[in-house]
Amino acid sequence: MPPPPRPPRRESSATAAPPPGSEHWPRPWAQMKYFSFHPAVYPNMIRAVSPDAGPGDLVHVMDKEGQLFGSGFFNPKARVPLRVLQHGEDVLTEEKLDARLDAALDLRLNTLRLDSTTDAWRAVHSDGDGLSGLVVDRYADVLSIEVTTLGIWRRLRRWLPKLHERLGTTQHVIEVDPDIARIEAMRWANVPEADDPAPRSVRIRENNVRYQVSFEDGHKTGFFCDQRDNRLKFAHLAKGRSVLDLCSYTGGFALSARVLGGCEDVTGVDLDEKAIAQAKKNADLNQVRLDWVHADTFTWGRQMQQNGKQWDTVVLDPPKLVFSRDPEEGQLGRNKYYDMNAVALGLLKRGGLFVTCSCSGLLDVAEFEDIVMRAAHRNKRRLQILDRTGAGADHPVMSNCPEGRYLKVLWCLAW
Structure with a gap:
């Protein structure tokens, strides 16, 4: 198979003369x-x-x-x-590259059989599937595609029909960060744009919980399907208890606890006004009532501490906080993790279930756990660790790219 059309030639970043031979x-x-x-x-x-x-x-x-x-x-x-x-x-070769895409789809469709529990899952996970720069999430009839490398961008036109055919989808949205597009020179690539008009939202099913995914206001590819298995686990462990979902986004953990865990007292808190509005719509889709709070986690949490308010279970799932390898910038993100976990633990009853997450790929598992433990010990709490999990199996990690294990979830009882 011939390679896809090449964009205009640019000066190489390597200036050394070709070596002898x-x-x-x-x-x-x-x-x-x-x-x-x-x-x-x-x-x-x-x-x-x-x-x-x-x-x-x-x-x-x-x-x-x-x-x-x-x-x-x-x-x-x-x-x-x-x-x-x-x-x-x-x-x-190009043919073997195409086969790699097929292998990624085979894993989800034939090995993991994800269609049996959800119609929202990751179909391609960049380096985890040996396709660096390509992320494809399937949401019911829509593919949400994120591209970060020119090599993928040049081949996307060839791959789109295959993706739709194998996944049974008919629509797609394509997301490219403007800065990445500039750096990677994607403007020269002859690839299809998103559908016109592009789908604005879609309804999905996950473990019998309904969600509406917004492609206009949602973060990343619209929904965090990487937490699917963790949401189900949380609903089981929190069954019948009071629940506080901090940084709730569109209500994944909160709704799972309410719908699957039968929890009557559920509160979701998020600073993003649009996310809270979407969470309310998701609650309506499932015909349940929850308490939604549009507020900053730090400010609201400290106010609740002063009021003496506590919950049986607390889940903390903040957005990415460590963005850079720069020591100073990275430390700012680590400090935020420490402060947020300290606030969350202050809202949890003694012996309550605490589930805390990090999606920062530059923060490794050991360091994340150290931050959480220091926050607990500083507040005179001990953690009884029950489990350590991450993203679902549709987010595989290659051994030579450990950053792919970006999602870290610590499950514990706080005494």
Whole structure:
């Protein structure tokens, strides 16, 4: 299969002259300076690139000794100019790339059989499926697609019919961050836009709970299907108890507790006014009543502490708070996790169930747990840890890309 159309040639980020003997290497190629098994290869890790390697091309990846090391997407001006999709001497062709998409769909449809419990799940999970830069969530009849690499963007037109055919969908929305589009030069790619008019929302079913997903106001791809299994688990453990859902977004944990757990006293709190409005609509879809509060978690939580208000169970699922590897910026996010967990624990009865989450990929499991434990101990609470979970199996993680394990959920009783 021929490669997709190439955007205009741009100056390579690697300026070193081709090494001796490279005239015999398979083209196009990019040579690495250092050994790394991680899929992301930064500019200072690249020694040289063949002149015919263009933006978004599949290239042969050569090691520092001139041996074939793998295959990947090349984009000279991107912050990550080389994304290695495959390691080893087996060359990744366009046909094999197509087969990789099929394998991702086979996992969800034939192995996990997700259709039996929900019509909302992740169909492709970027590096977790060996397709760096492509995230596809299936919501009933609509595909919500997020693209972050030019290599994926150039092939999206070819893949859309396959995605719709295999997933039984007919509509799609495509999300590209404007800054990423500029950096990756996606404006040159000849790919389809979202449906016109694009679907504004869709109704989905998850473990017999109904939700409406908004593509206009929702975060990321519209809904956090990565918490599906955790919402079901929470409903089981919280059964019949009072529930406080902090950073509730559109009400996933709160509604699961009410509908599946039979909890009568359920409160959801979120700063996003549109999210609270959507949460109320979701409650109406399920014909249940909950208490929704549009407020800042810190301010409202401290006021409730002063009022002496506490709940049997508290779940805290804040948005991403650590955005950068910069020590100073990263510490600000870590401090927010500490403060939020301290406030949440102050609203929980002794011996109550505490479920706390982090979706920051740059915060590893051990550090997240250390933050939560310090927040508990500083407030004279002990945590009896029951379980540690993450995203569902439709969000697989590759061993050479541990950042893919971005979602961390700690389950404990707080004494």
